[in-house]
Amino acid sequence: MKKLINAVESVVDDMLDGLVAAYPQYVRRIPGTNVITRAGGPTPGKVGLVSGGGSGHEPAHGGFVGYGMLDSAVAGAVFTSPTPDQVFEGIKAANGGAGVLLIIKNYTGDVMNFEMAGEMAQAEGIEVASVVVNDDVAVENSTWTTGRRGIAGTVLVHKIAGAKAQAGGTLQEVKAVAEKVIANVRSMGMALTPCTVPAAGKPGFELGENEVEIGIGIHGEPGTHREPLRPAKEIAEHLTQKVVDDLQLKAGEEVAVLINGMGATPLMELFIVNKAVHDFLKARGIKIYRTIVGEFMTSLEMAGCSVTVLRLDDELKELLDYPAETPAFRQGR
Amino acid sequence: MKKLINAVESVVDDMLDGLVAAYPQYVRRIPGTNVITRAGGPTPGKVGLVSGGGSGHEPAHGGFVGYGMLDSAVAGAVFTSPTPDQVFEGIKAANGGAGVLLIIKNYTGDVMNFEMAGEMAQAEGIEVASVVVNDDVAVENSTWTTGRRGIAGTVLVHKIAGAKAQAGGTLQEVKAVAEKVIANVRSMGMALTPCTVPAAGKPGFELGENEVEIGIGIHGEPGTHREPLRPAKEIAEHLTQKVVDDLQLKAGEEVAVLINGMGATPLMELFIVNKAVHDFLKARGIKIYRTIVGEFMTSLEMAGCSVTVLRLDDELKELLDYPAETPAFRQGR
Amino acid sequence: MDVNGLVQLLNNIAKVLHEQADFLSELDNAIGDGDHGHNMDKGFKAVQERVLSNPDPDLGKILQKVGMTLISTVGGAAGPLYGTAFLRMGSQLAGKQEVTLQDLPKLMEVAIAGIQQRGKAVRGEKTMLDALIPAKEALDAALAAGKPAVEALSDAVAAAAEGVEYTKTIKATKGRASYLGERSIGHQDPGATSSYFMIRALRDTVAGA
Amino acid sequence: MDVNGLVQLLNNIAKVLHEQADFLSELDNAIGDGDHGHNMDKGFKAVQERVLSNPDPDLGKILQKVGMTLISTVGGAAGPLYGTAFLRMGSQLAGKQEVTLQDLPKLMEVAIAGIQQRGKAVRGEKTMLDALIPAKEALDAALAAGKPAVEALSDAVAAAAEGVEYTKTIKATKGRASYLGERSIGHQDPGATSSYFMIRALRDTVAGA
Ligand SMILES: Nc1ncnc2c1ncn2[C@@H]1O[C@H](COP(=O)(O)OP(=O)(O)O)[C@@H](O)[C@H]1O
Ligand SMILES: Nc1ncnc2c1ncn2[C@@H]1O[C@H](COP(=O)(O)OP(=O)(O)O)[C@@H](O)[C@H]1O
Ligand SMILES: [Mg+2]
Ligand SMILES: [Mg+2]
Ligand SMILES: [Mg+2]
């Protein structure tokens, strides 16, 4: 395991301190917790947005705290959901009196820990609502299972719900638009290399020099299947096809595209993937309104990418374009 | 060699198309060239800024084309300087009638190709000036040698000279502030893993499971020496010490810090490095005015980082904070 | 069972989970993310430090504090689930300084109800419930048959063990293992296994072993 | 030498650089970035396609087009340097349809001056100049001594070869190899080596070999 870290035990602590040291204009850390919250927060009268999850997905989630996106992000140990007391601290710090929305990625642990925190907050008189993001089409869905996982699409929920809250939306409105995003966003990922949880010291799976893993999640777990490395275009088309099918996208519809690196993928390769995704969508008459390329929801030092497509309407387009100022995502204010 | 690419021959082409497909609001590609230029450019009456170099450093340089930064970026083959005819196209596209500044990284090939392009442009009546960035303290400097290499500090030259030009500075003024940045910026890098030039198909050097390479450049070449992997804090302190010594920074001075990933380094690790750099500088009474953490001047899929420190004065601070809207760097407009 | 007995039981649970931490994590590695054993171990270590070192005279308070501690230290899925179970048992025992075998079915009932409310799972989904529910049913039957304490508890332990075996034969439809679909079959559920260890520790404590 | 002769010479240079591309890149790998041979090969292939396939009757125009082609296809350091050299020789020969051995010293002089102006290097810095300058001096001496063409050119080839050998003994202070400092000693310079191959191709072409 070759990492720029000080000690296995201190990675989350050091990472959070390093984030706050870099961007004090946007974020601060609540002392004694693993909660990143807005530098000047909470914002009175604004709906608060709280997200988070295990660490190892940087810049998610602390990197998305700031104007137009989250109010608090709660970090657990690497790939382990944070506990309710920590999430509760995040909720309190996000509470500007207009209620707090929890944006939870769909993992049993995350859902339960965030819900318990929500109950703790409600017991103290804070109005809390929550949404669960489940964009990963690699995992089959059914009412009898845990359902799809939440992966990179979560960032678009942060962006759009964050804009709605920043623009003065009520808790109901912010929740409604978050649910609209969730209903219309799908993702699928792949890996060129596995990643190593610092505490484990060895990779979550092994891949041959010429193999890739398709349908991976963001916790270093194996995906749905393994196949030989193919040209980027074919891989990108495969991922995009799955996403487009699940969304039942039709010609003439408008979308946003997020090409997300898994942690160790150079931008050159992400741009090459993006070209293939664009060509694929355009050939099907799907209009691309906005594209974001970069590393947003990572899996430690895994190499690979995920493709996310979000079906847009006028409301979502406007909120997607709303200004944002956070450590990891900024646009025209 | 495991990469998300289509073919060795098409990486630059596909990458440039993917960049432009992603961010048409900021950039376009001049047909038949490897030149990325502003979507709406050139800007009449504004000094044009042109940079570039070999590919493989993404988001440099095309990712920095846009409001407040570059006007054109010219891409060569991977790690090979672009030719003068290409740079000339970039100059013409950047020329708004107020002259064009070339920002060149200090490599013999880059300097000569850009200078020749400058001569071609001058022959056509375009006023051209140039600056050469040489921030890498790993390489010793002397008037008898090629001098230090240009690495991540180049991005700060783009940012600050770009702001000056955007704010209406004359060619002389923009050149002067670029030279002020160059005089006050120093960097040093290290690698956890080598990188593989697609056409070569094998890594530029080999590293043991427990070895790191110190003093690397950004072309996959070996560094100044090899040593065992140490805690991130020690590595960061070593790099920062070299940089601070070379700058002869004194307590009370103000700086900007750029923690740059080499392509495959997760943000978690860059934040951990940043914490160590901050602690180091603060302990020496050096004030950190701004910090930027991310992947800006990469070396394909190399894992590792570089530390850049820029001594600031009031003019540089103001220009550093000036708005920017580019694919890879944006801040409050 | 008085305060001392409860403290001894909880210490015994902490001990067995510590001893089995690697085993439980390995089970979790096969169908989850490999952290169950160490997360439980971390949680019960915190219970020992924060709750057992200076126990409250009120049994309900003790169990409530155990629940709170597990919730704030274990993380993942098991933290809220076991935490809720202990919180519910704590409410049930509020104000009590003594608990008997006759109280146990009700305690298990509220614990299971808490887990189900929190996790929305039913029996047969390859979770801790597949050890806990059979154990509770076996206990009910043994008490109805008038069996003595250790014998009744041994029936519960046997039923939990059978439940763990049963989890090998079914597909996970809740928790992280459910992402594996059919591939989860053949592996025993880590949460069911840790539940089994806890019930066994109860029997052993009562038996004075 | 007329147009046909010059075309033949340039084709011969293209041929030897193609044959030696791997060797030159390997030399560059040791002290640079390993692209010299393939960059030169790419450049002279382009010269063959764009210039030699349909040559201008004006020798100066041919050399100017060679220079432009090298500049726009080779990249790196060698592209502008060799490109400038050919541009300068082209200006020197502007309007000429014939070139003789007596013109060669002046042609080499302007070529070297162009390389020096562009690259700001002097002799002894481990560059192509360490082959070119000695070759030019040997040619001057041979012509002063009244030697015949092939013999004079062979003196130049021998001097270039000696220059290449000399580069092994010195530290690079220009170009990419200079980053290696002392570690560049012991390796022969790729650019000096490609210069040697070009001069040798000239001698061989004139000798009709
Ligand atoms: N919805 C649920 N209801 C009951 N038990 C569950 C549920 N989801 C998961 N579990 C139990 O939790 C165990 C996994 O716990 P743990 O590894 O600590 O959590 P995580 O999956 O978050 O890493 C599973 O083996 C299963 O017994
Ligand atoms: N300043 C210079 N003046 C003359 N020749 C130079 C200079 N710098 C480099 N060279 C020559 O260029 C050769 C390297 O060419 P090449 O590998 O094509 O360029 P790059 O170093 O840009 O990859 C060196 O071997 C050397 O002979
Ligand atoms: Mg877990
Ligand atoms: Mg080169
Ligand atoms: Mg687990």
Ligand SMILES: [Mg+2]
């Ligand atoms: Mg070279």
